[in-house]
Amino acid sequence: MTVSVNRALCYGSGECAFRLxxxxxxxxxGFGAVVPGREDTGDDPEVREVAERCPSQAISL
Ligand code: SF4
Structure with a gap:
């Protein structure tokens, strides 16, 4: 499963990069982004948790 950040929704809180x-x-x-080469980590429970905690729901799995 892939993970991505929608820049149109992200407001740059920085929480995703701080957490993981x-x-x-x-x-x-200042926008959140996936580290190049880590786009296939959507099955990782930690990635799922960070996505759920994004305050603007900008992280898609
Ligand atoms: S946690 Fe969400 S709003 Fe904050 S930087 Fe990451 S993607 Fe953007």
């Missing part, structure tokens, strides 16, 4: 930096990062302009 192995999978999430922040772009230069």
């Amino acid at each position: 930096p192995a999978v999430f990062t922040a772009t230069d302009d």
Whole structure:
């Protein structure tokens, strides 16, 4: 399962990168993003939890 961040919904809280930096990062302009090469981690329970806790529901699995 893949994971992605919808920039149109993300408001740059930084929580995803803070909680799970192995999978999430922040772009230069402050939006959440998936670390390149980690897009296939959507089955990981930790990734699922971070997605559920995103305050803007911007993380899709
Ligand atoms: S937790 Fe959600 S709103 Fe915050 S930076 Fe990550 S994707 Fe964006």
